[in-house]
Amino acid sequence: MPTPLLNRRQGLLTLLAGATLLAQVACSRWAGPQVITLGEAELADRLARLFPLTRRLLEVLDIELSAPRLRLLPESNRLALALWLRSRERLMGNAGHGQLAFDAALRWAPEDASLRLTQVRVRQLWFAPGSGPEPHSDSDPHRSAKPPPAQPPAPRESTGAPPSLGPALAERVLDDLVIYRPGAEPLSRLREAGLAPGAVTVSARGVEITLQRVAAEPGR
Numbered sequence: 001m002p003t004p005l006l007n008r009r010q011g012l013l014t015l016l017a018g019a020t021l022l023a024q025v026a027c028s029r030w031a032g033p034q035v036i037t038l039g040e041a042e043l044a045d046r047l048a049r050l051f052p053l054t055r056r057l058l059e060v061l062d063i064e065l066s067a068p069r070l071r072l073l074p075e076s077n078r079l080a081l082a083l084w085l086r087s088r089e090r091l092m093g094n095a096g097h098g099q100l101a102f103d104a105a106l107r108w109a110p111e112d113a114s115l116r117l118t119q120v121r122v123r124q125l126w127f128a129p130g131s132g133p134e135p136h137s138d139s140d141p142h143r144s145a146k147p148p149p150a151q152p153p154a155p156r157e158s159t160g161a162p163p164s165l166g167p168a169l170a171e172r173v174l175d176d177l178v179i180y181r182p183g184a185e186p187l188s189r190l191r192e193a194g195l196a197p198g199a200v201t202v203s204a205r206g207v208e209i210t211l212q213r214v215a216a217e218p219g220r
Contacts, residue, residue: 039206098127115180122167
């Protein structure tokens, strides 16, 4: 006759075997890579779909950002972006146009499953009065405006920008800006497999989002 101690051991072994089986089943639901890589061309294409964007500054200035140009900066784990800029003062109606060049780190926001800019640093802010030319959609969207430098300059530069559109305020507006959201279906598959996007790294291959294990929700 089995002893109580033997019964407890057998029950524990059965429980561990069942837990192992459940983990294997969960893992089998996700056959994709453990790192999601967004290449530079793919990310640039996704960014283009998010623009133009409009923002209001200090309730006195409306700005429109459009025609993003992207460059990877793997050596600093950041992205460089240049945006076409239009502005209009709400009180006087004065218009302006120019270009904003900056770099930023990236973070994954689990609360709404999005990839966002963080630690934004404005590198160049060029501005001129008037509505300016229309930005082009080809490989050089700002050929009628002053082009950004090949590499972001170390000193910050602000030429002709209105007082309400300084680099510090531009950084505040751009910080936490969403630049990518995956589809609902891959996110659902990841949740079923007990995975979620985690650390974000900028490499020579593109933006890499590492998948990590997450604790099961209560009741599951």
